[in-house]
Amino acid sequence: MTKPLLSFEFFPPRTDAQSRRFWQTLGCLETLNPEWFSVTYGALGSASNASQDTVAQLCKQSDKPIAAHLTCAGQTRAQLLTTLQQFKEMGVRHIVALRGDSTPEGSRSKYYTLRFGLELVELIAEVGDFDISVAAYPEVHPEAESAQSDMKVLKLKFDAGASRALTQFFFEPEVFLRWRDAAVKQGIDGELIPGILPIHNIDKVIEFSRRCGASVPTPLIDRFNSANTELAARQMSIEHCVDLCQSLRHEGVEKFHLYTLNQSDLSYEVAKSLLGVKAGSVAA
Ligand SMILES: Cc1cc2nc3c(=O)[nH]c(=O)nc-3n(C[C@H](O)[C@H](O)[C@H](O)COP(=O)(O)OP(=O)(O)OC[C@H]3O[C@@H](n4cnc5c(N)ncnc54)[C@H](O)[C@@H]3O)c2cc1C
Numbered sequence: 001m002t003k004p005l006l007s008f009e010f011f012p013p014r015t016d017a018q019s020r021r022f023w024q025t026l027g028c029l030e031t032l033n034p035e036w037f038s039v040t041y042g043a044l045g046s047a048s049n050a051s052q053d054t055v056a057q058l059c060k061q062s063d064k065p066i067a068a069h070l071t072c073a074g075q076t077r078a079q080l081l082t083t084l085q086q087f088k089e090m091g092v093r094h095i096v097a098l099r100g101d102s103t104p105e106g107s108r109s110k111y112y113t114l115r116f117g118l119e120l121v122e123l124i125a126e127v128g129d130f131d132i133s134v135a136a137y138p139e140v141h142p143e144a145e146s147a148q149s150d151m152k153v154l155k156l157k158f159d160a161g162a163s164r165a166l167t168q169f170f171f172e173p174e175v176f177l178r179w180r181d182a183a184v185k186q187g188i189d190g191e192l193i194p195g196i197l198p199i200h201n202i203d204k205v206i207e208f209s210r211r212c213g214a215s216v217p218t219p220l221i222d223r224f225n226s227a228n229t230e231l232a233a234r235q236m237s238i239e240h241c242v243d244l245c246q247s248l249r250h251e252g253v254e255k256f257h258l259y260t261l262n263q264s265d266l267s268y269e270v271a272k273s274l275l276g277v278k279a280g281s282v283a284a
Contacts, residue, residue, distance in 0.1 A: 001249060003274075003275050004249060005035045006032065006271050006274070006275070007035050007038060007067070007256075007257045007258070008034055008037050008267060008271075009037075009038045009039075009195075009257060009259050009260060010025070010037065010039050010040070010054070010260055010262055011262060012039055012050035013050070013054065018262065021262055024264065025263060025264035026062065028264040029267060029271065030062060030064065032272065032277065034271075036064055036066065036094065037058065037064055037066055038066070038068070038069060038094075038096055038257075039055050039058065039069060041069040041070050041098070041100070042071070052068075052090075055092060066094070067092070067095065067096050068094070069095075069098060070083060070087075071098045071099060071100025071120075072098070072100065072114035072117065072123075073100040073101065073113070074113050075113055075114060080120065080123060084123075084127055084130070088130075094133065095124055095131070096166065097132050097133070097162070098120070099116055099117040117134060117153075118156050118157050121157045124161065125160055131163055132161055132163060133164045133165065133166055134157045134158075134162045134165050134166070135166060135167075136166070136167045136168070136179075138168065138175045138179035139168070139175060139179075140213060152186070154188065155183075158188050158190045164190055165188075165191070165193065166195050167192070167193065167194050167195045168214055169209075170214055170215075171214075171217055171220055172217060172244075173251070175215075176194050176248060176253075177248070194245075194256055195257045195259060196241055196244065196270070197259045198237050198238070198258070198259075198270055199224065199233075199237040199266075200261060202216075220240065223236060224237075238266060242270055242273045245270070256274070258270065258271065
């Protein structure tokens, strides 16, 4: 089996302490020679400055390609075109095009604003110059009318110019594999990259999963709750992620997108194990 290709997702640091941890994490993960890094973008442009600043610094300081997330909810075409131009000037060639989560303020805007991720994909494709990734939901986006309509939207995004979909996290391989089958049936032939979330804190994961429509299997929750020490929980998390990815690799999955939460430890250990990197050596 060839080595998998990995990408790592970060959020923009907002404080000095977060910034220190961000750069440490990045430096650590960079040694594993990932395919690219990505930086999230706050919905409704709320964290746009932090995100753009982080992307600008990363473009200067890392020799890895940087994917900039961009959300369109509540933003006008003109605002989005300006941001795209700024990203282009920084050297960004890859945009993760997202809707973001709307707020009542956003939807009350008196200006015409983009409503769906698809409209952003269309806008970016019109501009040209960018490789486009989009989000996808193996367990269906919580606002979708149905699994079928969610999949149709994804197909439209590929038709509009997206090259790959990065999925919401999930915890069982079958969830991704069933969804991948449905995507292929829908005629999608672009890259489908699983989003992998190492579990740092099971309670927070349960809470977040409830909001984004992902399910956390009860046996997994029970295993974490029975861990006696932090070290045992950490080991469990690494093993679970590695097993999940290895099962997917046996089904032909070659790329993984890791949600780092700006913490290097678990993502680093998972990635090292997937790449077969021994302690003390550097990934090829
Ligand atoms: C890999 C990944 C990265 C993310 N990064 C960020 C980030 O950086 N910043 C951030 O704020 N959020 C981020 N998110 C979260 C994302 O913004 C939310 O999940 C958001 O609710 C949906 O975004 P979307 O682009 O999938 O939206 P859309 O594609 O617009 O879909 C949203 C909902 O609307 C439905 N829909 C879409 N188009 C239509 C249509 N034409 N007619 C009717 N219904 C439609 C869909 O089925 C879905 O239910 C990320 C999610 C993932 C999976």
